[in-house]
Amino acid sequence: MVRGRAHHRHARSAPAPALDRAGVPPLPRLPRQRARRSGPDRAPQRSPLVRRGLLRGRRRGGVGLSLPGLPRRRLAPPGAASPAYLAAFDDLPREHGFEPLEVEGALPDALSGTFYATGPALSGLFGERYPHWFDGDGAVSAVRFAGGRAEGAVRLVQSAGLRDERRHGGLRYAGFARAFDWPLHLRPVFSRAKNTANTAMLAHAGRLFALWEGGRPTEIDPDTLETLGTRDLGGAVRLAYAAHPHAVPSLDTVFGFGVRVATGRGPKPLLDLFATDAAGRTRRLGVVPLPFLPMVHDFIATERHLVFFVSPLRVRLGRLLFGFGGYAENLVWEPARGTEILVVPLDDPERVVRWRTEAFYQWHFVNAWERGADIVVDLVRYDDFRVGEWLQRLWQGRPLPEAPGRLTRAILTPASTRCQLEERAALPVELPRIAPAARTRPHRVVWSTAHADVGAMRRGPQDRVARLDAETGAATHRSLGGGVYPGEALFVPRPGASREDDGWLLLFATDVRERRGSCFVLDARSLETVARCRFRDHLPPRLHGAFRPR
Template sequence: MNPGYAPRYGIGFASLLDEVSNLPLSVTGILPPGLVGTMYRIGPGRFQIGGHAVGHWLDGFALLSSVAFGSRGVTCSNRFLASSWYRWALMEDTVPAGGFDSQPVHRHSHFSDDNANMSITHWRNELEALGDTPQSILIDPTTLATIRTKRRGHLNRCCACSPHPVFDQFTGERFDLSLCNGDPPGYVITVTSPAGRTRRLCAVPSPRLGYMHSFSVTPRWVVIVEGPFTAYPRSLSSSRHPYLRNYVWDAGRGSRILVVDRRTGALKATLSTRPLFALHHINAWDDGNQIIVDLAAYADPSILDSLAFDHGEVPAGNFPAPLATRLVIDLEHKRVLCSPLRCPPGEFCTIDARFSMRPHTILFAAGPTRTGEPIDRLCRSDVTTGRFIEWSSDNCFPGAPIFVPTTADSPEGEGWLLTIVLDVLAKRSFALILDAATMTEQARAWLPCALPFGLHALFVPEEATT
């Protein structure tokens, strides 16, 4: 890091080497007695090995953290995923090349990268960490120990995957999107039943493949939004360039909307809209002959470049924030209307999951107070009225929010909002519990260290693990 300039949030990009297990936490405030379960969070947690540093934040080694709430108080654990990527780095005392945005070498291509640091799911009593590669990692939810690497062996020549599978709470099915360099290359959608049987729903041929971080599913359709940030399929299978550098932004291409019938796998429509770059879809549902898709849209993919480490220095550039955006896909008239929702800019948008695949009103997000700055506030927005309320605290940087309803039948957005917050002045992180209806603090559970900035998180109620 340049000694003349150290961003105040720089500690969020620093490695954390210590691992802890079931460590009791001190709590300020009053914990809600009905909040019983475990919050898990995944993200890059180590950036240097053997005097060598990664070239991009998303090349940091995956660190899983948990905060457990129960009748005996709050405990925390954190543990690095024992991926083959991480184990090789420790054995060789160096940082592997050929990850997300590091210079590659032939024998360590993108295919061998199982550094699943982007997302985490809990399904069929399995805790799974995912990245954008064909490998994910199964984790023991109690000890956070790595169980095994899971590979998509049923896919032919899979070169990348969305780290955000979609779960249908009504049918119990899981939908996955993969990018494959097959014959022909294209997008492959698979469906896994609640019993664990996986079938291929469809393969949509495409001469170029978009950067597919997430996608949407409704009761009738699967929707793929392909922005003009694309790569040739063969380049994704090569080790000649870092994974990210295979993609090229061409705003003139606009965005393609691919609509697939989830019952038959047939491609129903291919439509166009303005150029946009979206990492995260928020929610989607059917409305007659229309499909409504909400996503967090950037003007371009510069957010990825802003997270690069420049010669070991932490990211200090301009951090763009996306706008929650609604796509109204009119299948009858074959057109797409695209407009921003009435809420502040922000990432990691989440809704009350009980409203998944149907219209929602309340949207939670983490965003910046000032344009270009890191995330420093949490917002609850009513997307119908545009009214929002927020939480922020001096020198504090919150992560992805998680909504937990008070009861199964409580009104939309009534419950608790959880996140991990980094207090850069105290040089410690804390688990924050907010009243989600009013965005007022209920409690802070203080961790013994400063956790690096994370990515996605989830809450697993105690009854879901017993």
């Protein structure tokens, strides 16, 4: 076992201490940038069809539809050239149905099914660049594997907000960092944000959904990638279904959550809990009150509990309600609050055990399981929220700070409200995944994106694929080539596999040199490339995905 930093906490639930404003400051509000062609910025990549104007029609099948291109201003320090990696965030130039991909290598005959992923695909609209990558309108990409062949498709999610903006010829909605325009702030606050469906995919009970943090799931046709509309899952979802549901195989259930603010006698932040059975029927499992409005991105499930780590990243709700800045601008890191741990029993969701430990932040959990009186939770842990600054500067092309996230194990003892944290590996990683068969039980292997070391964070996005041993801390990682930036690596087991790592990793990658997107198939044990499937055009970075077996 790796002997990492261990921190013991015996604190019980208590009133929150006085707030300490020290720590990471609120994210600065960015001015809206009008695109221009002068200066050191690279010329925009625009197709001839794009130059003819905004195309509103749609075509099915292999013939693509070019999307409205935008001149893009690369935000860089005065006098400095734009970093080469910024080309990864260029707009999706063409959407299309399934068409044959150029395959380098040999695809396994046993690999059969469709790999889906979503991510921001437009850097702005109507000549205005979005202030943050997370504001980008989502597009769902897919690769269909069958008989040693691969076909690929990609389509922009036609959200209600995007359609409304195109009708009016201008941006009308808030986003992660974009503030809404006056006098549109007079609309109810939760109708001001555009559901971009740009974060994660859920394939369950024969249906496919693209997910976004602050709204309802968007259903996608799994065969054509057409947008079918947002869904309230049978009336269970009032406002939001967050982007990271988790399946518990032994219960044949997918659990999810959403954060909302109830109105009435003052705003009350709440955590809605959801359970979806094998037939796709969703019910509200319970509601957990929150002491403030936090940014909660993920959680984890065991066979008996749901576990949340509520970091002290507070949304200044009053300012947001009255239209003073966007969501990101109103995020404040308040370390004196500590991180609150919520343990929700599945058999009695109202009997929540909650206590505080030291302040830290996490985007993503890895896995969790029951071990006697303890709950073991693996996650990617950050010391604070400097990763928020790193993401914002990444989008701007500005000098980057070091803000590593590391594989960490939390051992929780709810009966005595203890939390012990152990760092398991030093490699800076993100977007962790495990074998689906290992969910809710002890696992050994974690796959992720990574930087080669902490210093590499100053040079750009994660550019490596990693395999971590959660017990020994051993890490192997590899580059997919210069200028190639991988997305989340999803594990697909080989038919009849008995080993945890017997199968393939599927991932989308953005190649800024070739200006073409790819889907890689890697050997999950060695990380060697089995095959590379190339799209004809550029594909912006993908975030989270799902696999639908044939």
